[in-house]
Structure formats: structure tokens, C-alpha cells
Amino acid sequence: MSRILLGVSGGIAAYKAVEFVRLATKAGHGVRVLMSANASRFIGAATFEGITGAPVLTSEFDPDPTGGTFPGEKRPDHDPISHLEIVGNADCFLVAPASAGTLAKLAGGFADSMLTTGFIACTAPRLVAPAMNDKMYRDPAVVANVETLRSRGVMICEPNSGDLASRGEYGVGRMQEPEELLAVVESALPRPTGSWDGMNVLVSAGGTREPLDAVRFLGNRSSGKMGVALAEEALRRGASVTLVAANVALEVAPGIERVDVETTAQMSDALTERFDATDVLLMAAAPADFTPSGDPASGKLSRDEGSRGLELEPTSDILAGLAARRRESQTLIGFAAEVGDGIERARQKLSRKRVDAIVFNDVSRPEIGFDSAENEVLILDSEGETLVPRASKASVASAVLDRVDQIRSRPSGSPFGPEHFRSH
Ligand SMILES: Cc1cc2nc3c(=O)[nH]c(=O)nc-3n(C[C@H](O)[C@H](O)[C@H](O)COP(=O)(O)O)c2cc1C
Structure with a gap:
């Protein structure tokens, strides 16, 4: 079981994050969710909490009742600093969906929420899955922010082309499907010792x-x-x-x-x-x-045929x-x-x-x-x-x-x- 930290920011694709969490949990991973304040305008924390079995955190000032642990782990006997402990325990940190606003904060090193503060404190593999309208995704500021993150070793889960949330629109900016994201995350996870690579x-x-x-x-x-x-x-x-x-x-x-x-x-x-x-x-x-x-x-054998031996x-x-x-x-x-x-x-x-x-x-x-x-x-x-x-x-x-x-x-x-x- 790996420990996946998921950051959810404010965009329509937040609904797909629920399916990602369901698939990752089903695959045996422990998942914790950090939501931006605006993400909760799109999807409720209770949904993530129900699936992961762990509280969702939003503010870096939120106490974490689990002491930064992942589902199934023993709580420490002290209260650690939430944003440091949870990322310290994570095997990887995926932000999906990553809104244009959140990408800007991550590229700029902002630390004004649990999600953004945790992101810059995280030394495990970090991934972002941008999701937005194609005009937004092609804007030079967004392009520059994505490239900045990439140059710093953050893995970009490139958005697909397809139908966009706004009615009748089509283009690049559609967040990768939850199954695709899980495959990328699993390939980014550190292999446990005794790896079965090649078997x-x-x-x-x-x-x-x-x-x-x-x-x-x-x-x-x-x-x-x-x-x-x-x-x-x-x-x-x-x-x-x-x-x-x-x-x-x-x-x-x-x-x-x-x-x-x-x-x-x-x-x-x-x-x-x-x-x-x-x-x-x-x-x-x-x-x-x-x-x-x-x-x-x-x-189809019929009852009318009477009893029969087998x-x-x-x-x-x-x-x-x-x-x-x-x-x-x-x-x-x-x-x-x-x-x-x-x-x-x-x-x-x-x-x-x-x-x-x-x-x-x-x-x-x-x-x-x-x-x-x-x-x-x-x-x-x-x-x-x-x-x-x-x-x-x-x-x-x-x-x-x-x-x-x-x-x-x-x-x-x-x-x-x-x-x-x-x-x-
Ligand atoms: C209906 C609606 C849909 C939105 N969809 C997106 C989106 O898909 N991608 C995006 O980057 N921003 C989208 N936004 C704008 C963000 O929600 C907004 O920029 C917000 O401040 C992002 O906050 P956060 O990144 O801190 O979560 C949408 C806004 C609304 C009202």
C-alpha cells in the first residue's frame, strides 16, 4: 500500500477527483485529501472523507485529528505540525484538478493554504493535473507556470483534448481520466524493496x-x-x-x-x-x-420435462x-x-x-x-x-x-x- 496525497483545487474536474480517490483506495492505497477553499464550491469534503476514511484538510492552521497519518496507520503520541507531517508521510503528492489559480500559486511558491504550503514542503514525487478551458490553458501565463513547475521536477499530467465543461466547447484542457492519473501516479511511486520489476x-x-x-x-x-x-x-x-x-x-x-x-x-x-x-x-x-x-x-430446460438426473x-x-x-x-x-x-x-x-x-x-x-x-x-x-x-x-x-x-x-x-x- 502506498500513501497518496491528493490536492483538489477549484474547477469543474473536481468531480473526477472523487473517482480517482475511489480507484486509488480500491487498489489498496491510503489516500489523504487536501482541498483548496474554492474546491469546496465544486465538491464536498464529506464525499472524500467517506471514501478515504480520513479527514480532509483545507487550512494550514487546521489541526489534523490523525496527526498527519494515512488510513490504517497509528497516530503519533504528539500533535505534529500538520502541513509538514502529512507531506512527510506521503509517497507522492498529486494536485488534481490543478486550476490555473493553483498552478500560479505553486509555480510562484505561494504558501497560503494546506494544499500550497504542503506542496512546497513536499520532497516526495509531485504531480499536477491541469484542468481548465482551452483558452486559459493556452494563456502565456499558464504556459509559463506549467513550464516552471516542470523545470523544477514536478510531473505534468498533460490535459487531454476533448469536450470541455463549458457548453459546446472543445479543445485542450480536459483533465486526464482518473484511471490514467492512477497509472501515472503508480508509475511515479517509489518501488518497495524486493521489487518485482521484470517478473x-x-x-x-x-x-x-x-x-x-x-x-x-x-x-x-x-x-x-x-x-x-x-x-x-x-x-x-x-x-x-x-x-x-x-x-x-x-x-x-x-x-x-x-x-x-x-x-x-x-x-x-x-x-x-x-x-x-x-x-x-x-x-x-x-x-x-x-x-x-x-x-x-x-x-432452456423446462420444468414440464419432469425430474431428471444430473x-x-x-x-x-x-x-x-x-x-x-x-x-x-x-x-x-x-x-x-x-x-x-x-x-x-x-x-x-x-x-x-x-x-x-x-x-x-x-x-x-x-x-x-x-x-x-x-x-x-x-x-x-x-x-x-x-x-x-x-x-x-x-x-x-x-x-x-x-x-x-x-x-x-x-x-x-x-x-x-x-x-x-x-x-x-
Ligand atoms: C463554474 C466555474 C468553473 C470553473 N472551472 C475552472 C476550471 O475548470 N479550471 C480552472 O482553472 N478554473 C476554473 N474556475 C475558476 C476557479 O474556480 C477560480 O480561479 C478559483 O479562484 C480557483 O481557486 P483555487 O485554485 O484556489 O481552488 C471555474 C470557476 C467557476 C465559477
């Missing part, structure tokens, strides 16, 4: 559906939240990430390649196609273990199939969603499936597992078993990826390379 990560998520007829299916309750959290954490660490998503109704962070599938066979094909180029496979999906025998009925046959075991052709340098992590005391089955899965680790979770507990925001897992690998206590799925994803780092740094490498297969 290809393949993640499966969701639950597959096996068709019974034209409208019905055999499925399960997996929402895909855990897989999406893993994909987003791998992206945050710098990896190239592909998510094979089975019936996942969630948005994923921009930057993740998403492949949507429906059935176990489709999931198997999508994963197999990409597996050779994969460094780390995270199999968080719940593929159906059974599929109806024969072809599904072409129409014959099932096992699907192919995707993880076992991939593990059989793995290279030693690849890391394979399986997930075992068990009901109740399934730990012994998970232990067997670890040795039987020839994967580097199994992440076990008890999906019969309503507060964790399928479709819940939180999870609690036990990570089983050749070195032992580690409990990751109940936490957000983003935190659990981070713990799983930390374990992948440990596995990959072991001098012996994976015990499941080709030699291992020959000796068994």
Missing part, C-alpha cells in the same frame, strides 16, 4: 461455471476478491500481471492484463497458453471440480497439469478453499500437486473467505506452516507475496524442478 505474474481468480443448459450453470460462490488483491499487489511491486478471471464482477487496477473466462476448460486454456512465460503463478481461483457429462442442453464428470486439475510441466525457476502457489477442518487435505495437496506453497483458508467461516473483504490463511510450504491472521485481503495478498519472495530467495531454489520429477 511475469499469472493470477487466476473467481469461480468457474459449467453450463447445464443455455442459461443455467454449476458454479460456486468465489467472488475473485482474493485473486484481484494478489494481482494488484504484484502490480504494485512492479510485476507484469495477467489475471485470468472467471466470472469476476470486480474492476481491477489499470495496468493488469485481464482475461475473462467462464468455464474450467477455458480457464485451463488461458493459463496454459501463458504459463511458459510466467515466473510466479498464483492459483487463487475456485475452478469447478465437476462438469455435467455430455454437451449442455441447447435450450451426471457429473471430473474436470481436469489445472494446477496439477501446470505443475507437471513447470521449470525449476518458476514459483507455483496453490490455494485450498476448504470447509471446516480441511488442513490435512491442504497438506496432502502441497505434496501431491508439487507446488511451492499452499494457501489454506476455511471458507465455511462467514467473516472470511468467499466474497468477504477479509481473509485469514495458513501458508504451508516445505519450511513449515505460517498463520496470516485475519486482515484485509490486500494485507493477506502482501503476506503471500512476501512468502513468494522468501521461497524464491532460498539457495536451493524450488524443490520441484525437473530433477525432482525424475526422482519420484
Whole structure:
């Protein structure tokens, strides 16, 4: 999780800042918002506070009830100077929208609000996303202010051309879309140590559906939240990430390649196609273990046809199939969603499936597992078993990826390379 400080100034595009905050929060970042006094003529602080879970600050004289921390962090035991503490804790500072007035203040080094004072006190990467009418954006004073900021190392999120807020007008000055801004911000964030730059990560998520007829299916309750959290954490660490998503109704962070599938066979094909180029496979999906025998009925089965038997046959075991052709340098992590005391089955899965680790979770507990925001897992690998206590799925994803780092740094490498297969 990174800490993003967002400055919002007075312009119509302030409404897009709300969507930016929603996307950034959803991607697992902690966000704090600083508003200019005029920004609140366009959008209310309560909206940002509701989404971020943290107070919005406007004046440099405002006390910050959180002591300059970001959501999820522990408040210090003293009252720090608000504008210094919050920027000192930020990993980056984006001003979006940056109005012509605010750009002038930032270029001139004005310090007359929390936003402007914080901006000049900030040593983390700073970005501005200008948003205004095209005539304003082309005015020499605005052009000079943008160039001044650029020459001082501030990243300019260049506005797009398109429809402008004033009726019937078209031109340059339209603020970048929230998804674009998040991608730019994420690329500007300092990489955490143990970066996954250059790694290809393949993640499966969701639950597959096996068709019974034209409208019905055999499925399960997996929402895909855990897989999406893993994909987003791998992206945050710098990896190239592909998510094979089975019936996942969630948005994923921009930057993740998403492949949507429906059935176990489709999931198997999508994963197999990409597996050779994969460094780390995270199999968080719940593929159906059974599929109806024969072809599904072409129409919609009718009640009038009376009762009918349902014959099932096992699907192919995707993880076992991939593990059989793995290279030693690849890391394979399986997930075992068990009901109740399934730990012994998970232990067997670890040795039987020839994967580097199994992440076990008890999906019969309503507060964790399928479709819940939180999870609690036990990570089983050749070195032992580690409990990751109940936490957000983003935190659990981070713990799983930390374990992948440990596995990959072991001098012996994976015990499941080709030699291992020959000796068994
Ligand atoms: C309806 C309306 C829309 C505006 N839209 C913009 C805008 O998109 N960009 C901009 O730079 N200024 C815009 N302004 C002007 C700014 O709100 C004004 O310059 C304000 O003083 C900026 O204050 P701030 O930069 O401190 O937030 C708009 C003003 C109004 C009344």
C-alpha cells in the first residue's frame, strides 16, 4: 500500500477527483485529501472523507485529528505540525484538478493554504493535473507556470483534448481520466524493496461455471476478491500481471492484463497458453471440480420435462497439469478453499500437486473467505506452516507475496524442478 496525497483545487474536474480517490483506495492505497477553499464550491469534503476514511484538510492552521497519518496507520503520541507531517508521510503528492489559480500559486511558491504550503514542503514525487478551458490553458501565463513547475521536477499530467465543461466547447484542457492519473501516479511511486520489476505474474481468480443448459450453470460462490488483491499487489511491486478471471464482477487496477473466462476448460486454456512465460503463478481461483457429462442442453430446460438426473464428470486439475510441466525457476502457489477442518487435505495437496506453497483458508467461516473483504490463511510450504491472521485481503495478498519472495530467495531454489520429477 502506498500513501497518496491528493490536492483538489477549484474547477469543474473536481468531480473526477472523487473517482480517482475511489480507484486509488480500491487498489489498496491510503489516500489523504487536501482541498483548496474554492474546491469546496465544486465538491464536498464529506464525499472524500467517506471514501478515504480520513479527514480532509483545507487550512494550514487546521489541526489534523490523525496527526498527519494515512488510513490504517497509528497516530503519533504528539500533535505534529500538520502541513509538514502529512507531506512527510506521503509517497507522492498529486494536485488534481490543478486550476490555473493553483498552478500560479505553486509555480510562484505561494504558501497560503494546506494544499500550497504542503506542496512546497513536499520532497516526495509531485504531480499536477491541469484542468481548465482551452483558452486559459493556452494563456502565456499558464504556459509559463506549467513550464516552471516542470523545470523544477514536478510531473505534468498533460490535459487531454476533448469536450470541455463549458457548453459546446472543445479543445485542450480536459483533465486526464482518473484511471490514467492512477497509472501515472503508480508509475511515479517509489518501488518497495524486493521489487518485482521484470517478473511475469499469472493470477487466476473467481469461480468457474459449467453450463447445464443455455442459461443455467454449476458454479460456486468465489467472488475473485482474493485473486484481484494478489494481482494488484504484484502490480504494485512492479510485476507484469495477467489475471485470468472467471466470472469476476470486480474492476481491477489499470495496468493488469485481464482475461475473462467462464468455464474450467477455458480457464485451463488461458493459463496454459501463458504459463511458459510466467515466473510466479498464483492459483487463487475456485475452478469447478465437476462438469455435467455430455454437451449442455441447447435450450432452456423446462420444468414440464419432469425430474431428471444430473451426471457429473471430473474436470481436469489445472494446477496439477501446470505443475507437471513447470521449470525449476518458476514459483507455483496453490490455494485450498476448504470447509471446516480441511488442513490435512491442504497438506496432502502441497505434496501431491508439487507446488511451492499452499494457501489454506476455511471458507465455511462467514467473516472470511468467499466474497468477504477479509481473509485469514495458513501458508504451508516445505519450511513449515505460517498463520496470516485475519486482515484485509490486500494485507493477506502482501503476506503471500512476501512468502513468494522468501521461497524464491532460498539457495536451493524450488524443490520441484525437473530433477525432482525424475526422482519420484
Ligand atoms: C463554474 C466555474 C468553473 C470553473 N472551472 C475552472 C476550471 O475548470 N479550471 C480552472 O482553472 N478554473 C476554473 N474556475 C475558476 C476557479 O474556480 C477560480 O480561479 C478559483 O479562484 C480557483 O481557486 P483555487 O485554485 O484556489 O481552488 C471555474 C470557476 C467557476 C465559477
